[in-house]
Amino acid sequence: MKFTEQHEWLKPEGDEVVVGITEHAANELGDIVFIELPEEGKTVSKDDEIVVIESVKAASDIMAPVDGEITEVNEAIVDEPGKVNEDPMGDAWFFKIKPSDPSQMDDLMDEAAYQQFIS
Amino acid sequence: MSDLGRTPLYDLHVELGAKMVPFAGYEMPVQYKLGVMKEHLHTRAKAGLFDVSHMGQVILRHEGGYAPVAQAMEGLVPVSLLPLGEKRQRYGFFTNDAGGILDDLMMTNRGDHMLVVVNAACKEADIAHMKAGLEGVEVAEQRDRALLALQGPAAEEVLEPVAAGCDIMKFMDTGIFNSDFGELWVSRSGYTGEDGYEISVHATHAEALARHLLAHDAVEPIGLGARDSLRLEAGLCLYGHDIDETTSPVEGNLAWAIQKVRRPGGDRGGGFPGADRILNELDEGTPRLRVGLAPEGRAPMREGVQLFANEEGGEAIGHVTSGAFGPTVGAPVSMGYVPAELSRPGSRLYGEVRGKRLPVKVTELPFKPANFKR
Numbered sequence: 001m002k003f004t005e006q007h008e009w010l011k012p013e014g015d016e017v018v019v020g021i022t023e024h025a026a027n028e029l030g031d032i033v034f035i036e037l038p039e040e041g042k043t044v045s046k047d048d049e050i051v052v053i054e055s056v057k058a059a060s061d062i063m064a065p066v067d068g069e070i071t072e073v074n075e076a077i078v079d080e081p082g083k084v085n086e087d088p089m090g091d092a093w094f095f096k097i098k099p100s101d102p103s104q105m106d107d108l109m110d111e112a113a114y115q116q117f118i119s
Numbered sequence: 120m121s122d123l124g125r126t127p128l129y130d131l132h133v134e135l136g137a138k139m140v141p142f143a144g145y146e147m148p149v150q151y152k153l154g155v156m157k158e159h160l161h162t163r164a165k166a167g168l169f170d171v172s173h174m175g176q177v178i179l180r181h182e183g184g185y186a187p188v189a190q191a192m193e194g195l196v197p198v199s200l201l202p203l204g205e206k207r208q209r210y211g212f213f214t215n216d217a218g219g220i221l222d223d224l225m226m227t228n229r230g231d232h233m234l235v236v237v238n239a240a241c242k243e244a245d246i247a248h249m250k251a252g253l254e255g256v257e258v259a260e261q262r263d264r265a266l267l268a269l270q271g272p273a274a275e276e277v278l279e280p281v282a283a284g285c286d287i288m289k290f291m292d293t294g295i296f297n298s299d300f301g302e303l304w305v306s307r308s309g310y311t312g313e314d315g316y317e318i319s320v321h322a323t324h325a326e327a328l329a330r331h332l333l334a335h336d337a338v339e340p341i342g343l344g345a346r347d348s349l350r351l352e353a354g355l356c357l358y359g360h361d362i363d364e365t366t367s368p369v370e371g372n373l374a375w376a377i378q379k380v381r382r383p384g385g386d387r388g389g390g391f392p393g394a395d396r397i398l399n400e401l402d403e404g405t406p407r408l409r410v411g412l413a414p415e416g417r418a419p420m421r422e423g424v425q426l427f428a429n430e431e432g433g434e435a436i437g438h439v440t441s442g443a444f445g446p447t448v449g450a451p452v453s454m455g456y457v458p459a460e461l462s463r464p465g466s467r468l469y470g471e472v473r474g475k476r477l478p479v480k481v482t483e484l485p486f487k488p489a490n491f492k493r
């Protein structure tokens with residue numbers, strides 16, 4: 001698993017990568033009430049704002065962690081945003097992306113570095 | 120946050136794991152371990168305990184008793200206070216010469232004096248306003264008292280053993296109770312739309328009282344985050360957001376608080392700041408009105424969202440003054456100002472969120488029916 005400074009986790013699955021937000025991020029945001037996901041098939045660039053996530057108090061954006069194509073989005077969390085607070089690291093993944101430049105993943109943090117980052 | 124004030128319950132909040140934030144010059148708990156949503160739902164299901172000690176408690180005294188105080192206050196608020204029964208509390212607002220609202224407040228007839236509770240953000244200005252405007256009246260802020268709110272269907276069962284006899288109080292009744300925590304000034308009122316009490320306690324007993332109430336199974340500590348979503352579902356105004364110096368009580372949809380006797384033709388009609396505008400608006404209506412707004416999708420429409428009459432084109436015709444997600448209604452809830460001709464419930468408008476116009480319907484307030492003990 002890899003991590004970004006914006007508290008996203010990335011899990012490679014074949015030539016796709018599953019992306020979600022970390023437990024730390026979910027706790028910081030508080031109860032999540034609304035999520036807007038990008039369209040499947042959309043091509044995105046690293047740092048594009050592609051997800052809107054609203055907690056009880058405020059709205060946040062999630063940025064594309066790498067360049068690539070959105071292959072699948074998790075409708076379950078759009079229907080029940082609270083799932084992100086319950087299982088942010090598993091069932092409540094946000095989207096799957098096919099990176100166009102897999103080497104971009106090398107710059108991201110591993111688990112140990114992320115734990116260090118948030119401490 | 121070093122030059123912020125602290126209430127007598129600060130240490131307790133920290134001990135309970137509260138996330139503290141600056142609010143109206145104080146360090147206040149925005150949420151505890153349950154989080155905003157669960158705290159909101161718990162309050163409506165059982166009982167929530169809120170620290171609202173940052174608010175101002177002020178005693179107004181005149182050697183002639185309650186009547187001269189009430190008379191003087193009627194010169195500052197467009198509300199009928201003279202006939203207010205002993206131990207009864209009433210809602211009102213200070214107005215300015217332009218007919219806008221300076222603050223909203225609660226006033227109680229305490230037999231030989233009046234007790235006033237004002238918002239924290241306006242406390243200093245309100246006290247100065249009363250000192251300048253109430254001739255012959257002593258204006259004394261009660262700085263040695265804390266204020267707690269116990270709200271929810273279980274509130275009566277929780278408070279009765281502490282303040283014996285509070286169970287027979289009806290909505291907007293008040294009483295003074297001798298308790299194990301000193302003298303408690305209790306009103307059956309609140310800011311959530313639920314049954315409940317607001318309890319003034321001497322600062323030295325505040326923490327002990329709070330701990331005692333929290334020890335009851337039904338009670339959880341509730342922060343300002345849930346306080347906001349609760350009052351929003353209840354359709355209640357937040358001063359500085361839904362009402363302010365530019366909004367008259369009539370356009371703020373608070374004309375219900377202006378009794379007939381203070382209106383045009385009433386025995387004590389007018390005689391308060393901004394009466395020209397307000398009395399005229401009571402007769403003629405206002406160009407805009409505060410209404411409930413229910414976004415038709417899932418995206419919340421927050422303060423500042425501009426409202427349009429059509430999906431495309433045209434200028435903004437109104438704006439959102441408060442908005443969030445309502446955990447009890449399970450949907451976004453908002454309030455804002457719209458033109459009078461579009462203020463009928465069911466009118467479809469569009470709110471611009473992140474550059475897109477999303478449908479929103481004007482709706483009756485409250486979003487969630489009240490549970491007051493009538």
